[in-house]
């Protein structure tokens with residue numbers, strides 16, 4: 343399954359396109375299945391349905407853990423590094439991981455959780471977050487991890503949508519020198535979540551919490567008392583493994599559903615090939631398990647490969663901005679995978695935070711979540727990789743489950759700011775706005791994929807039509823990614839950013855509609871329009887144009903209130919960076935907001951607004967231009 347040369351890549355790629363079923367059949371042979379598949383893939387992009395390894399049965403945790411025990415029970419699966427620099431770390435062997443996952447799984451069973459039930463996980467970056475995910479998978483429950491920075495309202499929305507039975511949370515979480523009380527957020531959220539029958543509360547910060555005996559259960563009173571063996575549930579390849587909510591251009595966040603067999607095969611295959619992980623390497627992905635990167639490349643991919651990984655509880659700048667580099671030296675990290683926004687932020691802190699560290703253990707660097715600009719790429723390459731580490735710029739999405747376009751570290755060529763070539767099994771295609779294929783090289787268009795890969799989204803929870811509409815109707819017979827993309831003269835792909843109304847703020851996906859709806863909930867606001875604009879550190883910042891005709895307070899009070907309402911309804915990560923109070927918005931005669939114009943104004947490109955003659959009231963544009971913040 344491991345590709346070791348460019349020629350092997352070319353051979354694998356060719357086979358994956360010409361004989362996809364044979365190709366994936368052979369890869370899937372590398373795993374433990376209780377029963378093998380009757381058919382490798384069955385699919386239809388028109389009336390969207392897809393099945394991988396139909397008829398097969400497995401349990402992904404057997405493949406992540408049990409399969410390794412005969413030869414690596416005492417090898418380290420995870421090294422946990424605390425938020426606090428001087429606090430003891432924790433090393434978790436594969437045997438200990440097995441025992442902890444089984445105990446957690448038995449604890450869930452004790453609370454009545456059964457195959458198919460949904461369990462919400464709202465935890466900081468502690469090992470128990472991974473135990474909880476795997477415990478669900480062990481018993482066939484479907485985990486829905488919610489990033490522990492989301493507000494009570496966002497958490498409630500996600501719990502309600504998939505009707506979670508249990509929520510696993512902690513009293514609080516450490517974020518650098520701050521402490522967040524998570525249990526309070528959970529208490530507020532579940533007031534409107536009748537499906538929740540119990541909470542399991544892990545003590546992390548020893549915060550004072552409101553504890554309802556019988557309903558709230560301390561993790562420590564429950565999990566350690568459970569048996570350390572739990573027979574893995576036999577799962578059909580297409581049984582649901584998890585739901586992960588992500589923002590789209592319209593409506594509420596969607597519950598992206600991934601299933602067991604295909605997701606397992608694809609995350610394992612991409613992990614070993616993209617990162618070229620070898621025995622004894624130490625891998626560190628700085629993402630949070632609340633995002634897809636944490637699911638696929640902290641929890642599942644590395645464990646499927648029997649890897650040793652770091653789990654880091656804290657933030658990059660605590661106690662100072664050298665923390666990442668200190669951790670790399672401390673554990674002799676060989677593979678480091680982070681987001682461009684972190685690279686830019688740390689670059690801005692100054693090279694003096696990097697120079698005290700050797701970083702000589704590093705072999706491979708990775709980037710994910712947003713386009714990496716050339717300057718950030720060069721800084722990363724020079725100062726962190728010391729110009730000797732390949733950089734994999736991995737393009738993928740919550741919906742894709744795993745990396746689709748990336749170089750393979752040291753095996754296929756890299757090109758700064760390009761994700762480069764598709765992985766075997768991935769067939770990208772660029773189309774124009776009418777859906778015509780753009781053939782040849784040195785071209786640009788909308789990025790679609792024309793053949794399914796094993797970890798493609800199966801559905802959006804509870805609403806298959808929404809899945810079809812969002813991904814498979816814009817361009818018939820194609821999966822539409824929502825991204826714009828260039829293909830250079832040699833066939834390398836460069837993602838240029840979203841072409842829909844989704845923003846990418848510090849690598850976090852945020853829908854303009856979600857932010858607008860939060861802003862509009864403020865009593866003084868009549869209407870708003872939100873767009874992304876280039877931001878030096880965050881990649882994109884949020885610019886909100888707000889109509890509030892009858893305000894009696896001053897603009898700055900209103901601005902503060904708007905920021906607070908967005909934090910409360912979504913999360914501080916969705917706070918607008920700039921708010922402009924306007925008297926009108928540029929609308930067409932049919933009432934549609936012309937975001938193209940607002941985007942240009944937000945970017946500062948005010949003299950290049952294009953055709954504004956179709957606007958209902960072109961004067962509005964002049965006013966907005968003048969009041970730009």
Ligand code: PRX
Nearest residue numbers: 710711712713735736737738739740837851
């Ligand atoms: O716009 C692309 C951007 O992030 C979007 C997916 O966001 P999400 O589902 O939250 O998953 C992020 C982690 C996989 C994509 O549609 N994106 C992701 N990786 C890259 C990227 N843009 C450019 N280059 C990348 N390497």
